[in-house]
Amino acid sequence: MDTSSLNPTQRFSDRVDNYVKYRPTYPQAIIAFLRDTIHLNRKNVIADIGSGTGIFTDLLLRHGFTVIGVEPNQAMREAGDKYLAHFHHFTSRDGRAEATGLEDKSVDLITAAQAFHWMDPGPTRLEFDRILKPGGHVLLVWNVRLTDTPFLRAIEDLKRNRGNNYDAIHASHANEEKINAFFAPAEVRQKSFRHDQIMDFEAIKGQLLSSSYMPQEGQAGYDEMIVELGEIFQKYNENGVVHMEYETRLFLV
Numbered sequence: 001m002d003t004s005s006l007n008p009t010q011r012f013s014d015r016v017d018n019y020v021k022y023r024p025t026y027p028q029a030i031i032a033f034l035r036d037t038i039h040l041n042r043k044n045v046i047a048d049i050g051s052g053t054g055i056f057t058d059l060l061l062r063h064g065f066t067v068i069g070v071e072p073n074q075a076m077r078e079a080g081d082k083y084l085a086h087f088h089h090f091t092s093r094d095g096r097a098e099a100t101g102l103e104d105k106s107v108d109l110i111t112a113a114q115a116f117h118w119m120d121p122g123p124t125r126l127e128f129d130r131i132l133k134p135g136g137h138v139l140l141v142w143n144v145r146l147t148d149t150p151f152l153r154a155i156e157d158l159k160r161n162r163g164n165n166y167d168a169i170h171a172s173h174a175n176e177e178k179i180n181a182f183f184a185p186a187e188v189r190q191k192s193f194r195h196d197q198i199m200d201f202e203a204i205k206g207q208l209l210s211s212s213y214m215p216q217e218g219q220a221g222y223d224e225m226i227v228e229l230g231e232i233f234q235k236y237n238e239n240g241v242v243h244m245e246y247e248t249r250l251f252l253v
Helices: 013-022 029-038 055-062 074-083 121-131 150-162 166-171 176-183 201-210 222-236
Strands: 045-049 066-070 090-093 107-113 132-145 189-199 242-252
Touching: 013 074, 013 201, 029 055, 029 132, 029 189, 029 242, 045 055, 055 066, 055 107, 074 090, 107 121, 121 132, 121 176, 132 150, 150 166, 150 201, 150 222, 150 242, 189 201, 201 222, 201 242
Parallel strands: 045 066, 045 107, 066 090, 107 132
Antiparallel strands: 132 242, 189 242
16 A cells, blocks of 8 residues: 555544553653754754654754754544644744745754654655755654554554554555665664553543544444453553553664
8 A cells, every 4th residue: 555645634633632641652762862963952953744643843942952843634633633732933834845935944853743654755856955955954754653562563563453454544654665765875874762652541541642543432333342452451461551662763864
């Protein structure tokens, strides 16, 4: 399946509440990495493309950076505006990676967290080149769920078996071949960090339902999915919680 045919401006609209509450954050170590590698400082302007509900944007703002969030999904953008309203150095706008509406040569760093796989590569590359200042950088980020424990493998199997087009969408995340082709001929620098969440059953359920490819309440397969999730949680929880573990992968140019 070609995931470019899917419409990211609509597919998360009915999942915003769960997205805000239960999606993972990102490691603080990303900020130190950016300061060390590209000397990112508070004078720089960052465009967070596909900013969604503001999870990655929040990390940047907490360290004092000026951030413009660009998000095409109205429900997610409004949730992000509410979540980040206390930051005076944040603005957001309705726009896509292919047409941000930002001025030429206006940003020092473009970030895209958990979003690049929804973008049309050709027009996006042209737009990034247009809005970046000379010497500017692009950072792509994904939280990639690990599968190296019995619990994590069980969750992976659940998503694959119960999800709609799960394999096609999952395979598009952090796809090195596509990323290298997008940035060619520039060399892509990679870095990764371990990251985890401690979650009770309601949190693991909410995170499952935040995924665009999983059935929602009232849809075919929903009830069976929740029963199976409960069985997994019952088997693997310790003192009422489980650990959802990630490798946070960075691609920097």
